[in-house]
Amino acid sequence: MSLNAHLDELDKKILNALMVNARVPYAELAKKFNVSAGTIHVRVEKMKSTGVILGTKVEVCPKKLGYDVCCFIGINLKSAKDYPSALAQLKALDEVVEAYYTTGNYNIFVKLMTRSIDELQKVLIDKIQQIEEVQSTETLISLQNPISRDVHP
The missing domain is CATH 3.30.70.920 (Lrp/AsnC effector binding domain/regulation of amino acid metabolism (RAM) domain)
Structure with a gap:
């Protein structure tokens, strides 16, 4: 794993969308970005395995x-x-x-x-x-x- 993971534009769009709402369904992201849900799944798993995505959490006040x-x-x-x-x-x-x-x-x-x-x-x-x-x-x-x-x- 490199220190800085290479993200293409689709990765960045997916990441930005997940940062707004980590619970958005992959199918919804796929439709929004005109790719398959499988592509979204593969991209998210890649970002998890490279340490870009560390997890999800509930934000409390x-x-x-x-x-x-x-x-x-x-x-x-x-x-x-x-x-x-x-x-x-x-x-x-x-x-x-x-x-x-x-x-x-x-x-x-x-x-x-x-x-x-x-x-x-x-x-x-x-x-x-x-x-x-x-x-x-x-x-x-x-x-x-x-x-x-x-x-x-």
Whole structure:
């Protein structure tokens, strides 16, 4: 598998359509793109096997589930060798929904969701800052998320 899968125009059209609605029937896509349903199936399977399509998922609204606080935490580790251990401990926290190993001011940058500021404070004090490998943190609270989208082929 190459790092960048080659997608032709039909692959891109199929991928864009699936990104809008992953449940659209292959027969409907076939009619829309003037090809057979078998062609759509083969193309989708190819994109799955090359890792272009990683899966499908249900998108939920965190606010509707009571998660009112979204924040980003920049984490500085005591040493670069502490990364695997710190990451394993962060992965165990349900509140951490994304994590990135970064260059710049922080070693790790995480996205965290909590139901309240009080819960955020408890997670910071009782969980993240208790990780032995963490030297310091900086928290940025998100006020809104005006842009959220996937990359397009």
